[in-house]
Amino acid sequence: MRHGKVTEVEALTTGVLPFERGISQTQDLRIKTGETRVNKFGIGLVLVLAIAAGGAYLVTTNANVGETGITTATVKETASDLATKAKDKAKDLAEKAKVAAVKTKEVAKEAAAKTAVVATDAANKISEKAAETVDKAKAKMAEVKKTVVADAGEKKAAEGGDGPAKLGPNLDKEWSEGKWEDEDGAPTYNIDGDGKVVKKVDWYTYSGWRRYHAECHVCHGPNGQGSTFAPALADSLKKLSYEKFLQVVSSGQQNIWGATNSIMPALGDNKNVMCYIDDIYVYLRARSDDAMPPGKLGAKQRSKKPLEAREFENECTEG
Numbered sequence: 001m002r003h004g005k006v007t008e009v010e011a012l013t014t015g016v017l018p019f020e021r022g023i024s025q026t027q028d029l030r031i032k033t034g035e036t037r038v039n040k041f042g043i044g045l046v047l048v049l050a051i052a053a054g055g056a057y058l059v060t061t062n063a064n065v066g067e068t069g070i071t072t073a074t075v076k077e078t079a080s081d082l083a084t085k086a087k088d089k090a091k092d093l094a095e096k097a098k099v100a101a102v103k104t105k106e107v108a109k110e111a112a113a114k115t116a117v118v119a120t121d122a123a124n125k126i127s128e129k130a131a132e133t134v135d136k137a138k139a140k141m142a143e144v145k146k147t148v149v150a151d152a153g154e155k156k157a158a159e160g161g162d163g164p165a166k167l168g169p170n171l172d173k174e175w176s177e178g179k180w181e182d183e184d185g186a187p188t189y190n191i192d193g194d195g196k197v198v199k200k201v202d203w204y205t206y207s208g209w210r211r212y213h214a215e216c217h218v219c220h221g222p223n224g225q226g227s228t229f230a231p232a233l234a235d236s237l238k239k240l241s242y243e244k245f246l247q248v249v250s251s252g253q254q255n256i257w258g259a260t261n262s263i264m265p266a267l268g269d270n271k272n273v274m275c276y277i278d279d280i281y282v283y284l285r286a287r288s289d290d291a292m293p294p295g296k297l298g299a300k301q302r303s304k305k306p307l308e309a310r311e312f313e314n315e316c317t318e319g
Contacts, residue, residue, distance in 0.1 A: 164190060167193075168192070168291045170182070170289065173188050173190070177308050178309055179204055179306065179308070186242035187281060187282050187285075188282060188285060189282050189285060189286040189292070191286060191292060193292075195290050195291055195293060196293055198292065200303065201292070201303065203302060203303050203306060204283075205283050205286055205292065205297075206303075207276060207283075208276070208278075208279035208280045208283025209292075209297050210297075211279050212224065212280050215267075215270070216233070216273075220233050222294070223294035224284050224288075230262055231255060234284060234287040235288070236288075237284050237287075237288040242281060246277060248264060249264075250267065250274065252264045252265050274316075275316035275317055276313075
């Protein structure tokens with residue numbers, strides 16, 4: 001070291017600046033390491049910058065750490081809040097669904113009740129309509145009966161009050177309770193014809209012709225003319241009374257005529273015969289008197305069915 005000057009080594013080892021030894025503040029001290037010289041202020045500046053840079057790095061690192069920490073916490077908090085809100089939302093939705101289910105059940109119950117009321121009203125209306133229809137039918141039947149009775153009354157008045165006009169050879173008869181009867185009260189026919197051609201017959205003659213050929217002709221032959229094993233009833237009625245005819249048909253009997261021995265079965269329980277026994281008797285009586293020729297009868301040849309005949313038929317067949 002020289003007097004009044006600080007050497008390069010001193011400056012480096014002692015840290016004494018040149019101006020402290022009287023050296024001019026503007027004089028540069030250079031440190032020489034090999035070929036490199038560093039300004040002492042440059043060294044200081046480098047040191048300051050280095051220190052500042054290190055501090056800035058530390059500060060920046062700490063700031064980044066802090067920022068990251070805040071973000072993580074926020075995320076966690078946000079996730080927790082979202083989970084809570086989702087749970088609350090699900091609970092709320094469940095409550096609403098429960099309420100909706102109750103309302104749906106109530107609505108369905110109310111709808112069922114209304115449907116039941118509507119169905120009941122419809123059933124009542126149908127019943128009322130049916131009752132009304134029945135009443136109308138009854139009223140119509142009553143009107144028909146009145147018409148029948150009125151027609152019969154008018155016809156009686158037009159014919160002298162004695163019922164339909166007397167026809168046929170048997171004029172000694174009276175109209176009583178819907179049928180013709182002789183002076184003894186036995187049913188008889190009323191035929192418009194000459195014994196060969198028939199224009200019109202009363203209801204009982206027509207009905208008797210149908211019933212005879214449905215129940216009797218198999219044994220007694222068509223038109224009451226008999227067969228090889230049963231007598232001709234058209235002939236039998238010439239001497240057989242009405243009462244005896246009823247007895248034989250209802251109770252039966254053994255017949256002995258000529259070389260033939262036959263048994264008439266009892267038909268008292270056969271409604272197809274006994275409910276129409278007067279009809280059969282009237283037809284056979286007309287055949288017996290030759291007022292009714294053999295053969296068929298058509299619907300146009302018959303008179304109307306009397307109301308009394310309808311009522312008796314219903315009572316007899318249903319009883």
